[in-house]
Amino acid sequence: MEALLFLGCTVPVRNLNYELSARKVAEALDITLKDLPEFGCCGFPLKANDQRAALIIAARALAQAGETGLPLVALCSACTGTLSEAAHLLDHNEETRDEVNQKLKPLGLEYKPGVNVKHFARFLYEDVGVDALKKTFTQKLDSFTFAPHYGCHYLKPSEVTGKFDDPENPVTLTRLIEATGAKSLNYSSMKDCCGGGLLGTDENLAGSMAGQKLMELGHTEVTALAVICPFCNVMYEGQQKSILKKKEADFKVPVVYLTQILGLAMGYSPNDLGFKLNRVKPKDLVKAFK
Numbered sequence: 001m002e003a004l005l006f007l008g009c010t011v012p013v014r015n016l017n018y019e020l021s022a023r024k025v026a027e028a029l030d031i032t033l034k035d036l037p038e039f040g041c042c043g044f045p046l047k048a049n050d051q052r053a054a055l056i057i058a059a060r061a062l063a064q065a066g067e068t069g070l071p072l073v074a075l076c077s078a079c080t081g082t083l084s085e086a087a088h089l090l091d092h093n094e095e096t097r098d099e100v101n102q103k104l105k106p107l108g109l110e111y112k113p114g115v116n117v118k119h120f121a122r123f124l125y126e127d128v129g130v131d132a133l134k135k136t137f138t139q140k141l142d143s144f145t146f147a148p149h150y151g152c153h154y155l156k157p158s159e160v161t162g163k164f165d166d167p168e169n170p171v172t173l174t175r176l177i178e179a180t181g182a183k184s185l186n187y188s189s190m191k192d193c194c195g196g197g198l199l200g201t202d203e204n205l206a207g208s209m210a211g212q213k214l215m216e217l218g219h220t221e222v223t224a225l226a227v228i229c230p231f232c233n234v235m236y237e238g239q240q241k242s243i244l245k246k247k248e249a250d251f252k253v254p255v256v257y258l259t260q261i262l263g264l265a266m267g268y269s270p271n272d273l274g275f276k277l278n279r280v281k282p283k284d285l286v287k288a289f290k
Contacts, residue, residue: 003123004070005033006061008079009041010230014238015075017274018230021259022075022120024273028136028266029128033073038064042079043086058086059100062117063109071116073123077229080119081153081160087115088160119154121228121258122164125172130179138267140181144223144285146261147185148173149213151232152193167191176258177226180265185222189213196231199239207243210235214243217253224254224282226261233257237279254282264289 003026011019026033043057062083065072074080090097091113101110118126124133155167165172170191174184195209214236217225227233237255244251256278263273270276270286 001030001127002032002034002070003073004065004068005035006039006042006065006072006074006076006079006083007035008074008076008230010234011075015230015233015257017277018075018233018257018259020272020274020277021257021263021268024263024268025124025259025266028263028268029124029132031128034068034070036064036068042074042076042082044078044082047082054082055086055089055096056100056103058083059090059111060104060107060109062087062090062115063104063111065117066112066115071118071123071127073118073120075120075228076231077119077151077153078231080117081156084117084160085157087117119228121154121173121176124262125176126164130175133176133262134179137180137265139265139289141261141265142181142183143288145183145185145221146177146224146226146256147187147217147220147222148177148190148258149194149225149227149232149236150191151227151229152197154228173226173228173258177261180261182223182261185217185220187216187220189216194229194232194235196235199235206235207239207246210239211243211247214240214253215247215249218244218249218251222253223285224256226256226258228258240280252280254278254280254285256282256285 043054046054090111150170177184189212192213195206198206225236260273270289275286
């Protein structure tokens, strides 16, 4: 099986452990993740200020992906959402598609409908399947509990995602976690936003949003918060120290990527999966697999 990997901007700069673990998971599943050096930004940072410019940037990436004929998978939920929404708009609005293609023409590119965009977690759930994943697992994680964080762009908008999961009662990440033998924590703030979208304009409000989840999990026996998006990681791990300091909390909440959990179940070592790069380390988990 082959897929085209869209790394985006944040993962290669701030979340190398995510990329490392995702590539290891793909390797265990005999999935070839192909890289396209020509890829740039997905356009997400511009959406709030210039939607047309953001659409053209996304269309450039989609046109490049379309030339390969491969499904496009992204590790970042914001990249997934931006590219998926752009593809949906361009597929269903011929006038907009023609306008965008006029902008792409000088680059020798043309967007053609039908580019398949998925988050890597969704790709694992739908295209690989939970049963196939289980066949690669060599170690059980049944003594650990993870709190899934779904975030916003992985599940919404439903008309773009095809309603592959219910945003009001999501289950896909839970099932992927439970496939490893681990427990998946069902907690009240599970569906809450991380606040990352506000970090650049209102750091206090963003921190308050992320802090609600951290405060809830800090009073549980959870092994780690499991994320699938680098922006969510920035909030829950990168900003955790300052957020909890303001709340005068004397605990830490370990944060891991879903791909790191799956990789451990596949028999990879913590070093293979980049756990050394985790800022708030799940010490008990790492110790168990040394």
